[in-house]
Amino acid sequence: MFRRITRARPAQTSQPSRTFDPDAPETSGRTARLTDFAYLGETDIYLDAGCQSLRPQPVIDALAEYYTQYNACGGRVKYAWGRRVDAEVADTRRAVLDLLGLSSRTHAVSFTLNTTYGLNLLLTQLPTGRYQRVLTSHIEHNSVFLPTIAAATRLGVPRIVLDRAPDGGLVYAPHELDNAVIVVSAASNIDGRLLTNLAALVDDAHARGGIVIVDAAQAIAHSAALLRGTGADAVCFSAHKMYGASLGVVVATTVLLRSLDISFLGGGMVSDVREDSYDLVPDDPGALLEPGLQAWGEIIALHAAITWAKRVRLDGLTPDLFIERMSRRLFEGLRELPGVTMVNAAASPVVSLYVDGQDSHRLAVFLSKSGIMVRSGYFCAHHYLKEQLGLPPLLRFSLGLHTTESDIDRALECFARLLKGLS
Amino acid sequence: MFCIAAFIVLLFMGAVSARYRRYLSKAWSCTIRRVTFRPCDTTFKQDVKDHLLAPIAVRAPAMVRPASVALEVLAVLVILTTVWSGYTVVKSGLNLYVYGTCNKSDSASCSLGAEACSIPVETPTFAESIVAFDVVGAFGNEFSSLGETISALPARFRDWKAADYLPEGSSYLAAYDEKKETALEVIDPGCTFCRQLFNNIQEAGFDDKYNLTYIAYPIAGTDGYKFENSLLVTQYLEALKLQPGSANAADAALDAEEVPLDWQLLERIFTGENDKGVSFQSRINSMDQPQVTALLEEWLTEFGLSPEEIATVADTAASDEVAGIIAENKEIVETDIHTVKIPTIIFDGRRHDGVVSVDGLN
Known part of the structure; x- marks a missing residue:
């Protein structure tokens, strides 16, 4: 498949100086940007990868290739283009399971719109009477926080909101996990805190009849190791935060999927239909969350993204190590600026802060004028940041593999100059 | 104030460019809230203000604060000017209808009315009163003149x-x-x-x-x-x-x-x-x-x-x-x-x- 992508790259797309060779480790100079992001303008400093990562050229090419060379529906046609789509989609499902170190015998992969959609698909179809409570944590953003409110109401059970330890671990008493639906994020979209006790949480939950659904939107790109081989019942994430095209992914155990009270239905989910009844597909539990036609091109591009992230090397470093190095540089640089209050306790690809007496939205607009793109506000975590911590709107810098040290240095320089002038 | 001023400015800019029309509804909603004594949509106000200040922030961040104050003052001036303009248009229209001239105190200066020799009004104009630091007199004379015009309206129908x-x-x-x-x-x-x-x-x-x-x-x-x-x-x-x-x-x-x-x-x-x-x-x-x-x-x-x-x-x-x-x-x-x-x-x-x-x- 890799060779097929390389060979079929459309000639008319903007080509980086280097072509993508999956067999050769990719490296770059200390300050040079990866050529896979060569389309990025000289003055564009994109520091909002926490919202959506930039797509490397091979991902863009894979998407373009689908649209220009075999734009067919998957899962329902017999002609060559369709068969190729089916093969590519199957490859993507395998690549996702491989990324998480999971087996197709126990897990299935479903594609949807985004992480929020994935979580809602699961939570809105959990069977009633099976669970005693819904658990989540204060730090969650709205894609977890809101669906758990709705789920608890629908299931008629209490919802308990727990704390997270400074290291990101969920703070809970074992009895709280009794027959509980636990929905938590693996990495915070505010400060990058990781769910360090994920494995223990899963074990404890399973021992007490609970299930664990993980929001891996922020973790999947640069902390996938935390999720490898996870025993969680479901992991939801977004391809667009891991260098893929816009797409949601749900990886769930077949047991969980078969237990769902499927009520969101459509084509591709049934083996037979009668006037007043239908039969769900018996041997494809992943399809239970995929009503109707899917985003075939985006699914195929996800495979290209996973492959790219696995192979790419930056200054000889793996993506995780590279991001770690860049995170430290950003964190240290921001921490030294006068007037800045860091929300992060430690370096992370996602760094949030605020400046006393300065509005973060205004700072974001001002930085934007210098070509520096950062996020401002509460990042869909209003409850935690605004209600619980009582913080003003924040400024968030988040890194991706397109980021260079000079990007960080220039952002720090502009930010420092701005703060000095505004103070 | 800023929202209302933005609405006024966008109203004119929107008339000549579709680019600004998309902001008009936001500005209108904000203005309605303001005039009904409810809090304005601060996001809109801030967005507009921040985007205006951003070029200054890049070149001279220290000038952002005074520029921000200047924008607020400008907003007040825009509103005052607009309100005064609106008032003048209404008053001139009434004068034109009642007396045949938009400027009652100097009818010859109004090109909309028939040609005539004006009867000068001895009352000082608004500007003259202001220059003479007679603010009360300025507003008093102004509204008295308006009242006189309104009271003369029935004569028009006589x-x-x-x-x-x-x-x-x-x-x-x-x-x-x-x-x-x-x-x-x-x-x-x-x-x-x-x-x-x-x-x-x-x-x-x-x-x-x-x-x-x-x-x-x-x-x-x-x-x-x-x-x-x-x-x-x-x-x-x-x-x-x-x-x-x-x-x-x-x-x-x-x-x-x-x-x-x-x-x-x-x-x-x-x-x-x-x-x-x-x-x-x-x-x-x-x-x-x-x-x-x-x-x-x-x-x-x-x-x-x-x-x-x-x-x-x-x-x-x-x-x-x-x-x-x-x-x-x-x-x-x-x-x-x-x-x-x-x-x-x-x-x-x-x-x-x-x-x-x-x-x-x-």
Whole structure:
């Protein structure tokens, strides 16, 4: 498949100086940007990868290739283009399971719109009477926080909101996990805190009849190791935060999927239909969350993204190590600026802060004028940041593999100059 | 304030560019909240403000704070200017409707109304009062003027009858005919637009259809009279009306063919020219009083008055009786007719302010 992508790259797309060779480790100079992001303008400093990562050229090419060379529906046609789509989609499902170190015998992969959609698909179809409570944590953003409110109401059970330890671990008493639906994020979209006790949480939950659904939107790109081989019942994430095209992914155990009270239905989910009844597909539990036609091109591009992230090397470093190095540089640089209050306790690809007496939205607009793109506000975590911590709107810098040290240095320089002038 | 100012600015910019129209609904929503004393959408306000300040922040961050204050001040100014403009438009419109001029205190400056000589208002303008640090007076006079205009609105709908405003001893151009309606014009002998109206009246044969009479009203100026010799001419006109045998309302029927002396004098002023082609009205306006007196008396001689009769006219013109008549006429013009434009002519159920064209007279 890799060779097929390389060979079929459309000639008319903007080509980086280097072509993508999956067999050769990719490296770059200390300050040079990866050529896979060569389309990025000289003055564009994109520091909002926490919202959506930039797509490397091979991902863009894979998407373009689908649209220009075999734009067919998957899962329902017999002609060559369709068969190729089916093969590519199957490859993507395998690549996702491989990324998480999971087996197709126990897990299935479903594609949807985004992480929020994935979580809602699961939570809105959990069977009633099976669970005693819904658990989540204060730090969650709205894609977890809101669906758990709705789920608890629908299931008629209490919802308990727990704390997270400074290291990101969920703070809970074992009895709280009794027959509980636990929905938590693996990495915070505010400060990058990781769910360090994920494995223990899963074990404890399973021992007490609970299930664990993980929001891996922020973790999947640069902390996938935390999720490898996870025993969680479901992991939801977004391809667009891991260098893929816009797409949601749900990886769930077949047991969980078969237990769902499927009520969101459509084509591709049934083996037979009668006037007043239908039969769900018996041997494809992943399809239970995929009503109707899917985003075939985006699914195929996800495979290209996973492959790219696995192979790419930056200054000889793996993506995780590279991001770690860049995170430290950003964190240290921001921490030294006068007037800045860091929300992060430690370096992370996602760094949030605020400046006393300065509005973060205004700072974001001002930085934007210098070509520096950062996020401002509460990042869909209003409850935690605004209600619980009582913080003003924040400024968030988040890194991706397109980021260079000079990007960080220039952002720090502009930010420092701005703060000095505004103070 | 900023939201409202942004709405005002976007309203104009949106009219010429679709790019700004997308922000209009946000600005409108914000404005509605503001004027109903609810909090504005601070996101919109901040977005607009921040984007305006961003170029300054890049070049000179230290200037952001003063620039931000300047924007707020500018917003207040935009609102004040807009409110004042709106007020001025409404007030001018009302004035135009009621008085035929958008500027009541200087009607000649309003190009939307008919041409006329304005009656200056002695009340200081808003700007003059402000310059004199009389803020209370500025607003007081302004709103009093508006109130006056509003209170005069019903007069606009009134069925105007010239007979209601006739002074005693009115003089008619042609013999008074009960079958005809009466038309009354208010004129200043020195006003060039009165001359124009007089010529239009002649051209339209207006006096064939109406019993045409007039009130001579010398327009007062800031120092004396607007046209220096108008009072003297008016005194002679009134004196002529008082002479035995004059063709006023009471005895017009006695001699239907005779044009009254005062009308002859008016005709000479408004239609006559000297040997150099200069109108007599212009000459009178530039002469000193003895010259005007000599000219008038020369004309009276031409009209057939004896030296004794002319002396009597001159004495009468300077009398208290004539002064009283002129004062009464002034009262009629300023209080009853309440016009601010000269000439004014009442006929056909309406009060026409300024020059009326030949077509209009027909």
